[in-house]
Amino acid sequence: MAMTVKERVENVASELTASERKLASALLADYPYAGLVSIQELAKRAEVSAPSITRFVAKIGLGGYQEFQRDLLLELKEGEKSPVELQDRGGRPAGGYLSDFIGRATALMADSAQAITEDQFARICKLLSDPQRSIYALGGRASNTIAFQLSFHLRQARKDVFHLPSDVETWPEYLLRMRSGDALFIADFRRYQTDLERLAEKASARGVRIVLMTDKWLSPVARHAAEVLAVPIESGTLWDTYTPALAVIEAIVTRIAEDNWEQTRTRIRAWDEVRIKERDSDK
Amino acid sequence: MAMTVKERVENVASELTASERKLASALLADYPYAGLVSIQELAKRAEVSAPSITRFVAKIGLGGYQEFQRDLLLELKEGEKSPVELQDRGGRPAGGYLSDFIGRATALMADSAQAITEDQFARICKLLSDPQRSIYALGGRASNTIAFQLSFHLRQARKDVFHLPSDVETWPEYLLRMRSGDALFIADFRRYQTDLERLAEKASARGVRIVLMTDKWLSPVARHAAEVLAVPIESGTLWDTYTPALAVIEAIVTRIAEDNWEQTRTRIRAWDEVRIKERDSDK
DNA sequence: GCATCTAAGAAAATATTTTTTCAGTCAAGA
DNA sequence: TCTTGACTGAAAAAATATTTTCTTAGATGC
Numbered sequence: 329m330a331m332t333v334k335e336r337v338e339n340v341a342s343e344l345t346a347s348e349r350k351l352a353s354a355l356l357a358d359y360p361y362a363g364l365v366s367i368q369e370l371a372k373r374a375e376v377s378a379p380s381i382t383r384f385v386a387k388i389g390l391g392g393y394q395e396f397q398r399d400l401l402l403e404l405k406e407g408e409k410s411p412v413e414l415q416d417r418g419g420r421p422a423g424g425y426l427s428d429f430i431g432r433a434t435a436l437m438a439d440s441a442q443a444i445t446e447d448q449f450a451r452i453c454k455l456l457s458d459p460q461r462s463i464y465a466l467g468g469r470a471s472n473t474i475a476f477q478l479s480f481h482l483r484q485a486r487k488d489v490f491h492l493p494s495d496v497e498t499w500p501e502y503l504l505r506m507r508s509g510d511a512l513f514i515a516d517f518r519r520y521q522t523d524l525e526r527l528a529e530k531a532s533a534r535g536v537r538i539v540l541m542t543d544k545w546l547s548p549v550a551r552h553a554a555e556v557l558a559v560p561i562e563s564g565t566l567w568d569t570y571t572p573a574l575a576v577i578e579a580i581v582t583r584i585a586e587d588n589w590e591q592t593r594t595r596i597r598a599w600d601e602v603r604i605k606e607r608d609s610d611k
Numbered sequence: 612m613a614m615t616v617k618e619r620v621e622n623v624a625s626e627l628t629a630s631e632r633k634l635a636s637a638l639l640a641d642y643p644y645a646g647l648v649s650i651q652e653l654a655k656r657a658e659v660s661a662p663s664i665t666r667f668v669a670k671i672g673l674g675g676y677q678e679f680q681r682d683l684l685l686e687l688k689e690g691e692k693s694p695v696e697l698q699d700r701g702g703r704p705a706g707g708y709l710s711d712f713i714g715r716a717t718a719l720m721a722d723s724a725q726a727i728t729e730d731q732f733a734r735i736c737k738l739l740s741d742p743q744r745s746i747y748a749l750g751g752r753a754s755n756t757i758a759f760q761l762s763f764h765l766r767q768a769r770k771d772v773f774h775l776p777s778d779v780e781t782w783p784e785y786l787l788r789m790r791s792g793d794a795l796f797i798a799d800f801r802r803y804q805t806d807l808e809r810l811a812e813k814a815s816a817r818g819v820r821i822v823l824m825t826d827k828w829l830s831p832v833a834r835h836a837a838e839v840l841a842v843p844i845e846s847g848t849l850w851d852t853y854t855p856a857l858a859v860i861e862a863i864v865t866r867i868a869e870d871n872w873e874q875t876r877t878r879i880r881a882w883d884e885v886r887i888k889e890r891d892s893d894k
Numbered sequence: 895g896c897a898t899c900t901a902a903g904a905a906a907a908t909a910t911t912t913t914t915t916c917a918g919t920c921a922a923g924a
Numbered sequence: 925t926c927t928t929g930a931c932t933g934a935a936a937a938a939a940t941a942t943t944t945t946c947t948t949a950g951a952t953g954c
Binding site: 364401424425431442476559560575576582583585 | 620636
Binding site: 649650651675 | 914
């Protein structure tokens with residue numbers, strides 16, 4: 329599938345029949361959108377019959393109209409990404425490595441604001457700040473640090489925040505402690521961990537509301553989740569970045585801290601005092 | 612068709628059910644392409660049933676899945692033509708809390724590319740990838756997670772990476788192990804921890820090269836550091852964000868992984884194998 | 895002018911997709 | 925604890941899309 333549809337058409341251009349040429353013109357005139365409608369509509373627009381299209385598609389070496397459309401769609405998706413997004417948005421194309429990387433991350437982050445509605449954001453903040461519920465959090469191997477950022481800051485704003493250790497052995501203990509209505513925050517990006525799905529399943533069975541942060545391919549945990557935060561991350565590539573995920577998490581904890589400012593301040597102060605006392609007693 | 616599909620989704624966001632929200636996330640995470648596949652495929656990807664999609668489409672005020680796809684296609688076609696409009700639509704200036712927050716973070720991140728020269732970046736990458744040296748890392752209370760991101764990924768690309776525990780008591784042990792020429796990565800943002808400065812001082816005395824990541828007010832650790840990465844962070848405010856710091860760290864580890872790709876791949880594979888074996892023996 | 899062949903569309907057959915119906919499940923409230 | 929109501933997905937039904945078959949029209953060579 330190294331060939332684009334357009335290339336395929338050009339390759340066979342010389343051996344096309346009259347109506348096939350008509351079709352090719354119509355397709356190339358509004359490429360690739362013309363090919364993304366139903367075969368009948370395309371037939372009408374190109375003023376040929378549907379069977380001619382089927383034959384045409386076979387002629388350019390594709391298995392059928394569906395495959396043809398799938399290919400066009402993939403091209404479209406790819407095309408959008410590389411030339412436009414990577415160069416245009418990322419700023420200096422000839423910049424250095426660092427500014428290049430940061431350019432990409434910046435673009436992705438801007439996207440993440442789009443991918444999550446304010447409504448969902450508000451709902452999740454409300455859920456995680458509800459003092460009636462206990463909050464449990466954890467993440468996958470690489471994303472655990474991100475999840476930890478959430479529990480760390482959340483702990484400053486409210487009580488009953490628990491971060492599950494990575495060690496699977498300890499999970500049952502936490503599971504038993506979870507009560508219906510509690511919330512479990514899970515960050516899981518590719519490559520997904522089956523451990524997490526099992527955990528989610530059991531927690532979900534106990535009536536725990538699961539908030540999942542994942543990438544666009546959706547972790548299997550999504551099956552059990554009440555809320556899915558899908559952040560746009562080029563997860564799985566060497567060019568990974570978790571910055572959009574971090575930004576969303578920071579937005580959540582900041583919002584919660586703001587809304588419960590009095591309480592947060594009190595908690596931080598109390599916490600500081602304990603820390604200072606401990607240190608003094610060390611001396 | 613004055614409304615885009617995305618707008619429609621946002622309009623009804625508050626009255627969506629659990630699986631509809633899941634669907635909305637999946638759609639927005641890969642908008643609009645996610646919606647251009649068959650209803651069944653979308654159902655599979657979003658982990659909901661096809662009927663739920665039909666109901667969802669009706670809920671956002673469209674006549675059916677076909678109409679939904681037609682609209683998405685039209686948007687795509689339009690959007691391609693005028694990038695200006697796309698930008699206009701996307702970045703609501705009067706957006707909500709989340710987009711506001713992300714907007715700030717994005718701006719800060721763009722700045723951070725400016726604040727660090729490519730030269731310094733390259734120097735640090737070289738230092739941290741040098742197999743002759745051992746690498747030690749840690750961070751302050753809040754920034755430890757960020758530092759951890761560095762040691763976690765660095766560990767995949769090379770040997771001899773150690774993350775110091777938060778517990779001060781254990782530090783002397785690590786200090787004694789450090790040798791002249793080793794590198795110590797410290798992340799320290801306001802409010803600074805005096806612990807860290809003492810650690811830096813002792814390490815520095817042993818000939819350890821210290822790389823400091825801090826904010827523009829410069830942690831006291833800077834005194835002993837060979838390299839200071841000052842990332843623009845509104846540290847100390849309620850509106851904190853570590854995203855620029857994370858971006859820089861990710862850029863560093865990505866660069867190092869790329870430069871030592873063969874080795875990194877080998878290490879990751881070996882690592883995976885051990886993990887899988889462990890899991891198997893659990894059974 | 896006739897036979898023959900290719901190409902194209904109509905219609906039928908097939909495959910696929912979309913929608914509706916319906917029964918089970920789960921959470922919230924009495 | 926029980927009831928109620930809303931949500932959900934499995935399965936069936938309906939609609940639609942795609943492909944195949946078959947017939948006709950037109951071109952070409954004899």
